[in-house]
Amino acid sequence: MAEIIFEHVTKMFQDAVALEDVSFQIDKGEFVFITGKSGAGKSTLLNLIIKQEEVTSGHIIVAGKKVETLKKNRVPYHRRRFGIMMQDIGMLEGMTVYENIYLSILATGHLDRNAKKYIMGVLGSVGIAGKANAYPRELSGGELARALLARALSVGPEILLADEPTANLDPDAAWDLMLLLQEINRKGMTVIVSTHARELVTIMKKRVLTLVAGALVADEKQAVYNQKAMDIFEERRVLEERAKKMEKKR
Ligand SMILES: Nc1ncnc2c1ncn2[C@@H]1O[C@H](COP(=O)(O)OP(=O)(O)OP(=O)(O)O)[C@@H](O)[C@H]1O
Numbered sequence: 001m002a003e004i005i006f007e008h009v010t011k012m013f014q015d016a017v018a019l020e021d022v023s024f025q026i027d028k029g030e031f032v033f034i035t036g037k038s039g040a041g042k043s044t045l046l047n048l049i050i051k052q053e054e055v056t057s058g059h060i061i062v063a064g065k066k067v068e069t070l071k072k073n074r075v076p077y078h079r080r081r082f083g084i085m086m087q088d089i090g091m092l093e094g095m096t097v098y099e100n101i102y103l104s105i106l107a108t109g110h111l112d113r114n115a116k117k118y119i120m121g122v123l124g125s126v127g128i129a130g131k132a133n134a135y136p137r138e139l140s141g142g143e144l145a146r147a148l149l150a151r152a153l154s155v156g157p158e159i160l161l162a163d164e165p166t167a168n169l170d171p172d173a174a175w176d177l178m179l180l181l182q183e184i185n186r187k188g189m190t191v192i193v194s195t196h197a198r199e200l201v202t203i204m205k206k207r208v209l210t211l212v213a214g215a216l217v218a219d220e221k222q223a224v225y226n227q228k229a230m231d232i233f234e235e236r237r238v239l240e241e242r243a244k245k246m247e248k249k250r
């Protein structure tokens with residue numbers, strides 16, 4: 001069953017096109033990479049899913065519900081479907097890893113007497129139970145990434161969204177994190193990962209959506225990194241087609 005549906009989604013920031021006429025479906029339990037160079041629209045796509053941004057036109061449907069028509073007071077419930085790992089949502093520096101996770105569960109209102117056992121279990125599942133009482137700055141890059149993953153998982157999401165989760169990691173730590181994401185996916189969670197990491201994408205052989213200048217130029221199963229992502233001629237083609245369409249509209 002389709003868990004996320006994009007129907008002709010366009011997102012403009014003033015006159016600039018961030019996503020143009022993007023359509024795809026993601027089924028429950030899929031593992032999907034979103035690739036494309038800087039500015040291609042990866043983060044925008046993820047932000048639209050969680051209603052952090054609003055579509056300019058088109059529709060997004062998550063678990064059967066149209067995202068654009070969700071009432072304001074339903075948005076927090078919508079967000080609770082997602083475990084979110086994004087670069088600009090870091091850990092609070094003055095709190096330990098444990099406290100950071102506690103706080104994020106508190107925000108969803110699901111804390112009970114078993115919280116400690118639960119949080120330790122989540123930290124254990126990503127291999128950093130020993131770091132529960134460490135402060136974020138005391139962690140290595142790989143450990144910090146795992147802590148962010150633990151925080152995302154701690155809310156019990158149906159879908160994990162990770163925006164460039166390996167951006168600051170060395171190749172070994174990046175690979176470890178990808179394997180962890182794969183394991184989480186194998187247990188049944190839908191996992192969507194935006195990334196520049198072409199070697200990792202190629203090794204993982206998952207479904208890959210490739211964005212070029214906001215256009216979805218490829219959607220492939222068990223794919224390797226698509227060269228179009230970095231191809232300046234492909235980018236030129238997308239931009240020229242867009243310019244032609246604009247011309248026609250006038
Ligand atoms: N809040 C915003 N206001 C104005 N323009 C924006 C905003 N967010 C994104 N954009 C623009 O939309 C386009 C897509 O940006 P986006 O952040 O989605 O790219 P990205 O693929 O995630 O890039 P990166 O790999 O650098 O993270 C870019 O041209 C960007 O400048």
Ligand SMILES: [Mg+2]
Binds near residue numbers: 043044163
């Ligand atoms: Mg981004």
